[in-house]
Amino acid sequence: MAVNSYKDDEQSVERSKIQTLLRLFGYLLQYKWQILFVLVIMGYGVAVSLANPLIMESAIDDHIAAGDYAGLYRLLAAALILNLFLVVTVKARMYIMAKVCNEILLTIRQQLYTHIQKLDFKFFDSRPTGKILSRIIGDINSLKDVLSNCVTTLIPDGLTVAAVVVIMIWKNPKLALASLLTVPFMALGMVYIQVKAHPRWQLFRKKSANLNAFIHEDMAGMRIIQSFHAQKETERTFDELVGEHRAAFDDAVRMSDAFGSVIDLSWGVGCILLYYTGIVVLGAEHVSVGTFIAFGSYLSMFWNPIQNISNFYNQLVTNIAGAERIFEILDTPPAITDAAGVAKMPPIAGEVTFEHVSFSYDDKVKVLDDVSFRIKPGETIALVGATGAGKSTIVNLISRFYDVQEGTVRVDGYDVKKVSIESLRRQMGIMTQDNFLFSGTIRDNIRYGKPDASDEEIIAAAKAVNAHDFIMKLEKGYDTELLERGGGLSIGQKQLLAFARTMVSDPKILILDEATSSIDTKTEILVQEGIEHLLAGRTSFVIAHRLSTIQKADRIFVVEDGRIAEEGNAGELMEKKGIYYQLYMAQFKGE
Numbered sequence: 001m002a003v004n005s006y007k008d009d010e011q012s013v014e015r016s017k018i019q020t021l022l023r024l025f026g027y028l029l030q031y032k033w034q035i036l037f038v039l040v041i042m043g044y045g046v047a048v049s050l051a052n053p054l055i056m057e058s059a060i061d062d063h064i065a066a067g068d069y070a071g072l073y074r075l076l077a078a079a080l081i082l083n084l085f086l087v088v089t090v091k092a093r094m095y096i097m098a099k100v101c102n103e104i105l106l107t108i109r110q111q112l113y114t115h116i117q118k119l120d121f122k123f124f125d126s127r128p129t130g131k132i133l134s135r136i137i138g139d140i141n142s143l144k145d146v147l148s149n150c151v152t153t154l155i156p157d158g159l160t161v162a163a164v165v166v167i168m169i170w171k172n173p174k175l176a177l178a179s180l181l182t183v184p185f186m187a188l189g190m191v192y193i194q195v196k197a198h199p200r201w202q203l204f205r206k207k208s209a210n211l212n213a214f215i216h217e218d219m220a221g222m223r224i225i226q227s228f229h230a231q232k233e234t235e236r237t238f239d240e241l242v243g244e245h246r247a248a249f250d251d252a253v254r255m256s257d258a259f260g261s262v263i264d265l266s267w268g269v270g271c272i273l274l275y276y277t278g279i280v281v282l283g284a285e286h287v288s289v290g291t292f293i294a295f296g297s298y299l300s301m302f303w304n305p306i307q308n309i310s311n312f313y314n315q316l317v318t319n320i321a322g323a324e325r326i327f328e329i330l331d332t333p334p335a336i337t338d339a340a341g342v343a344k345m346p347p348i349a350g351e352v353t354f355e356h357v358s359f360s361y362d363d364k365v366k367v368l369d370d371v372s373f374r375i376k377p378g379e380t381i382a383l384v385g386a387t388g389a390g391k392s393t394i395v396n397l398i399s400r401f402y403d404v405q406e407g408t409v410r411v412d413g414y415d416v417k418k419v420s421i422e423s424l425r426r427q428m429g430i431m432t433q434d435n436f437l438f439s440g441t442i443r444d445n446i447r448y449g450k451p452d453a454s455d456e457e458i459i460a461a462a463k464a465v466n467a468h469d470f471i472m473k474l475e476k477g478y479d480t481e482l483l484e485r486g487g488g489l490s491i492g493q494k495q496l497l498a499f500a501r502t503m504v505s506d507p508k509i510l511i512l513d514e515a516t517s518s519i520d521t522k523t524e525i526l527v528q529e530g531i532e533h534l535l536a537g538r539t540s541f542v543i544a545h546r547l548s549t550i551q552k553a554d555r556i557f558v559v560e561d562g563r564i565a566e567e568g569n570a571g572e573l574m575e576k577k578g579i580y581y582q583l584y585m586a587q588f589k590g591e
């Protein structure tokens with residue numbers, strides 16, 4: 001198992017954190033009335049909690065000290081009502097915020113999903129599916145707390161801290177100064193710890209994504225893993241990744257937790273300074289008992305929010321990476337898009353032309369080098385050549401899964417870059433070895449190629465490719481539910497269904513990329529007939545290792561080193577005694 005492929009291969013775009021935050025909070029603005037309501041409620045909450053120590057001070061100094069118990073009860077009753085109402089408003093606030101946040105997350109999820117659907121092959125080539133999943137699930141969930149806490153922590157706690165300072169100074173500037181003397185030290189400690197913690201949290205997120213990617217691939221490749229008895233090794237890789245994941249977490253948490261200690265220390269020292277100044281320096285004649293106790297309360301009301309804000313900040317730096325990655329995907333423009341104002345391609349005859357086409361996947365190595373050819377409508381072309389020669393690449397360019405760097409690919413004379421992608425791909429049928437079927441009924445799967453196909457059309461298509469008989473033998477016929485990816489069917493059956501799906505969409509251009517390479521001879525005959533029906537009247541590109549398919553082609557292209565090295569029909573190429581002849585002798589003689 002190549003652990004290396006699960007290493008951190010993502011370069012996070014260094015965008016301004018503030019920008020990311022603002023963009024995230026921009027989502028909140030769509031809920032201004034709810035947020036405004038929450039803010040009002042929270043303003044009330046802050047006011048009540050700030051009033052509590054003052055009420056206590058008044059109770060002690062004005063009422064208890066003076067023996068005014070009637071006044072005391074009135075004061076306490078008022079305090080009780082204020083605080084009871086507070087409890088109700090807190091509930092309401094939590095409910096509204098949770099609702100708003102969930103809706104925002106839903107919006108982001110939808111935006112991501114819609115966007116990912118538009119992204120091109122290149123995007124998926126460069127990222128394991130697991131990492132994409134991890135973003136959609138993990139990163140978005142992690143935003144929930146950030147969004148909600150930014151309203152319910154940042155604003156009221158910020159307000160509280162500011163108000164506490166003002167009230168303390170107003171009550172007694174000397175006591176205030178003494179008890180807040182530790183603030184600058186705390187601030188320095190905070191900056192230091194955050195600078196250290198940020199990269200650690202980023203690392204942790206990356207390790208999480210790596211682990212997800214691995215698990216995803218592991219599940220998808222379970223058959224292979226078991227057939228190679230590779231469980232031990234995958235387990236080792238898993239352990240290694242889990243270890244890295246945990247180590248990264250421990251490391252980050254240890255760093256961030258240090259901040260709690262800094263706060264505790266600042267608070268403790270602040271209390272000592274308060275008591276020392278209050279009792280020893282100023283003495284009883286300057287500070288009443290009530291004021292003194294109120295100060296103690298305010299001091300704790302000062303450090304608590306700071307602790308909260310710091311926790312929030314931690315959460316923010318941890319999760320901002322998630323937000324950055326989400327926005328990075330949202331900002332990845334689909335490389336293959338409709339140019340502005342492109343027209344739809346009208347129904348085509350099926351002519352395909354390559355004009356001096358050169359192509360590279362990575363802008364470095366040329367995979368195709370100055371390839372030119374013209375295929376007449378209805379022609380069947382077989383592409384042969386060594387593995388890695390560029391056969392799949394050629395057909396991928398026809399359906400514009402990638403854009404060519406040089407030259408032009410034309411369908412019926414239209415440059416494929418200059419017509420709408422939908423109108424192009426709708427007229428093509430593409431089948432690969434991985435005949436991906438979706439969970440759903442057989443009928444739904446066949447209809448996938450043409451959503452408005454009638455039942456008659458579906459059955460006709462299935463009959464044409466020899467799929468009808470086996471479908472009818474299933475208990476529920478066309479209504480049989482398929483498992484995910486067509487599990488429960490044989491490979492040949494899946495292939496026949498994929499043929500039917502393509503047949504029903506009635507494409508003018510057909511691409512079969514190794515579509516028939518893995519079935520037994522009996523099914524093969526069925527499949528072969530199916531293919532012949534499928535090919536009739538269409539321009540077809542067949543990449544196959546089977547002699548029979550190849551020999552029936554109108555023309556054979558021998559692809560070598562990104563060029564068409566030889567072309568002609570089977571007889572001509574045999575006579576030429578070139579590459580095809582050698583391939584034939586080496587590979588097909590036995591058949």
Ligand SMILES: Nc1ncnc2c1ncn2[C@@H]1O[C@H](COP(=O)(O)OP(=O)(O)OP(=O)(O)O)[C@@H](O)[C@H]1O
Nearest residue numbers: 125361362367385386387388389390391392393394
């Ligand atoms: N998505 C990709 N990203 C980067 N390089 C790629 C990609 N797909 C193919 N290549 C490279 O392009 C070259 C041509 O690949 P291609 O898939 O066209 O070969 P092929 O002729 O279809 O081979 P095979 O018979 O094995 O299917 C190979 O060297 C391959 O490594």
Ligand SMILES: [Mg+2]
Nearest residue numbers: 391392393513
């Ligand atoms: Mg290929």
